[in-house]
Structures are given as structure tokens and as C-alpha cells.
Amino acid sequence: MVNVTDAARAILARNDRGGYTVPTDGLYPFQWNWDSAFVSMGFATFDIDRAYQELERFIQGQWNNGMFPHIIFHVPSDSYFPGPDVWQTEQCHSKKPMTSGITQPPVFGIALRFLYEAVLVTGRHDMLERTHTLFNAALRSHRWWLKARDPDKRGLVAILHPWESGSDNSPAWDEALARVPTTTKTEICRQDTKHVNATMRPRNIDYQRFTHLVEVYRECQWDPIKQWSHAPFKIADVQMTAILARATADLIWMASQLNLSDALEELFTMHQLLINGLNSRWNQHIRGFVSLDLISGKDIEKPTQTCFIPLIALELDSYQRKSIQEEIERWCQGMVIGIPTTAPFSPDFESKRYWRGPVWAVINWLIADGLRKNQLKELAAIIEGNTISVIERAGFCEYFDPITGEGLGGNTFSWTAAAYLVLRRRLTGD
Numbered sequence: 001m002v003n004v005t006d007a008a009r010a011i012l013a014r015n016d017r018g019g020y021t022v023p024t025d026g027l028y029p030f031q032w033n034w035d036s037a038f039v040s041m042g043f044a045t046f047d048i049d050r051a052y053q054e055l056e057r058f059i060q061g062q063w064n065n066g067m068f069p070h071i072i073f074h075v076p077s078d079s080y081f082p083g084p085d086v087w088q089t090e091q092c093h094s095k096k097p098m099t100s101g102i103t104q105p106p107v108f109g110i111a112l113r114f115l116y117e118a119v120l121v122t123g124r125h126d127m128l129e130r131t132h133t134l135f136n137a138a139l140r141s142h143r144w145w146l147k148a149r150d151p152d153k154r155g156l157v158a159i160l161h162p163w164e165s166g167s168d169n170s171p172a173w174d175e176a177l178a179r180v181p182t183t184t185k186t187e188i189c190r191q192d193t194k195h196v197n198a199t200m201r202p203r204n205i206d207y208q209r210f211t212h213l214v215e216v217y218r219e220c221q222w223d224p225i226k227q228w229s230h231a232p233f234k235i236a237d238v239q240m241t242a243i244l245a246r247a248t249a250d251l252i253w254m255a256s257q258l259n260l261s262d263a264l265e266e267l268f269t270m271h272q273l274l275i276n277g278l279n280s281r282w283n284q285h286i287r288g289f290v291s292l293d294l295i296s297g298k299d300i301e302k303p304t305q306t307c308f309i310p311l312i313a314l315e316l317d318s319y320q321r322k323s324i325q326e327e328i329e330r331w332c333q334g335m336v337i338g339i340p341t342t343a344p345f346s347p348d349f350e351s352k353r354y355w356r357g358p359v360w361a362v363i364n365w366l367i368a369d370g371l372r373k374n375q376l377k378e379l380a381a382i383i384e385g386n387t388i389s390v391i392e393r394a395g396f397c398e399y400f401d402p403i404t405g406e407g408l409g410g411n412t413f414s415w416t417a418a419a420y421l422v423l424r425r426r427l428t429g430d
Contacts, residue, residue, distance in 0.1 A: 023414050040115060046421070080191050106244050242314070243309065252268065275314065341355050396412055
């Protein structure tokens, strides 16, 4: 019988491209932002040097203004659209590699703390200089977030493209995305449906709107101020804000460990602003937290996983904890594997289509972390255990059908392997 832990490590080795990891062969041939952060934590369970290298290769793509882009094109490939020829971001960073022009959830700071805690356990004092370099890159990124994506100081950072959320075609974005024109100057040459059944992917009309947004920001020459004023899609996203707030708290911990007193006050100010913003987004009707459409001014009350991610950053009161526990249990009722990324009782639910219902191991990882932070450890352990079990049954797939447990999307997926390594060690200690 194949040892699943060994198989997970083999997935990371298979997807290693010389110090950075691709999500999977073919479908995603480059280095992705939050994928690599999760992957680095997987590596940290057995190879701390390789874990650090993952983040070090990633920061090679950091922009001059501090932004971490969502894709880094280390080597050419024609198996993905849109490539660097569409983004045209050359003026935004002082050196190669080429990158996309938007960002993704800032898991980097969370990962950096995870790695440094592993360093402290092993007593690897030689890692200090590498840690400082990564910390400084993370701090620059957080400064960019607050300046570029929360200029009004709401304590809620905005996404200007659904791809930035990581939850590309989530029902949460449907209404706002419908305002975006489907016209494009760029020929759309989708490559994803050559690797994965189209019923598991975003629709063609979604890609038309995604590409239109890229063109809008490209015409702004990727200037954050121009992008903010011209954006036809602008969402103050509680998932993004929660991840940034949690990452900021982790940088505060690291600054204390590293005696970086100059950074502490700045980080404390950032953190308090974000926590206040998140707390203002509680919505009892859906028993979770809601994002805000900054163009229409409307709350986004679609029941998606976004509603639960703020648990990783906030300490809920007893009423909120009970409400969220009951809501998560409701979503998981009758499912082979939870938590669905869209509530199964929602009219938007599609059990096999990307972010409109399927279960993602890394989302379960984040939500379980939030449940543990809020003293809901039994529910967290159930979610973690079910995630491990579905991976052992269906393999290291990109995502899973919550109704059947079937593996979907890409295979031999890096962050699914990383999630398995971290969650299994959490539950079993080995």
C-alpha cells in the first residue's frame, strides 16, 4: 500500500521546477501567489530549506511598489492564457521574471510565520538573514495593500478583478461582474479546457469579462491610482481582508521574535484598522461576514465560503460563534465532504464547477484554523479529518465534489498535497 504522506511529498517533488512549484502539470505551468505560500508550508513539514526557497523564488517577482503579483512567469509556456504578452507589465518591476498585473490573497505572511516557527523548533540559526529578507518583502506587500486597495481607510481591502480573490467564478461576484462588458481587444485562447472538462471550469462569458478587466487595467499602465478610479469591478472583500489581517498579526509576532521594533507600531496600526473593518461586516441574516460592492454600495449576501474566512483573524463573541457553527453544520449536512464553497441550498450551487460549490482543501484548512482560533476545535477536527479522508480516497485533486467526494479539476495538485501534509501532522502528530 502506498504511504499517502510519501505520495504527497512526491507530488511536491514532481511539481518542483527548480526552487519554485507549479500547481500542477499543464493546466498551471507557472508560479502562483497563494499556491506557493501554501506549498511552502507543506515543504516545511519535511524540508525547511526547500520551504524557504519557495518563498524566495516568489519574491523575485515583487513589483517596485511592493505588490506581489498573482502569477510569476519564470519560464515561457503556451499552455496557459493569459500569458505575459497579454499582461504587459514590464514597466512595473525592475528585473525579470515577468508577471501578471494583479494580486492574490496574501497568505505569504501566514506562511512565513509557519516556516519561522519550524526554524525555531529545529534551531536553524543560519536562517536568520533569509527570514529578514522575506519579512521585509512581506511588509512592503502589506504597505501596498493598505495604500493601493484601501485608500479610504475603511479597514477593508478591495479586489479589482475576480482572479485576485482566488475564487474566480464565485457566485459572490456574479452581480458585480455582470456590469463588466464582454467585449475584448484580446483574442481569448483558453487553454484550461484542453486539460479539464469545461463543466468544471468558469464559463466562456466569464473569461470575456475577466479579459476585459485585464485590458482596462493594462490601459491604466498598471498605475494603482488610475486603476482605482477606472475599475468597473471593485469589491471590499472580507476573505481578502481577513487573510491580510491574519498575516499582519503573524508579522507582528515575527517582528517581536526578531526584535524589529521599528516595524511593530506600523503593523499594530494596520492590524487594528483591518480588525475594525472586518468586525463591521457581520451579517446575522446569513450568519457570517459579507463583502461590500464599492460601486453599487450593496452588501454581497451570497452564501459562499467567503462568509467564514474572517474567523482566521477575529475573535468572535459567543453568539457569533454559535451562529457560524450552526451554519457550517447546515452547509455540510448530507455532504460526503464539506465545506462546499457555495451553500448547497443556494440556487447558485454547482457541485462540480470550480468555485461554485466544490470543496477545496486549502479553504478547509483556513476555515479550520479560524474555528480553532474561536474555540470550535471539535468542528475544526471534523473538517480536517474529512479533508484528509477525501484526499486519501480520491487523490490529490484540485477540488472535490461535496455530494459524491469525486476528485475534480487538475490532478497531482501541489497545494492539495501541502494541505494533506499539514493537516495530517496536526491531527496525528507525525
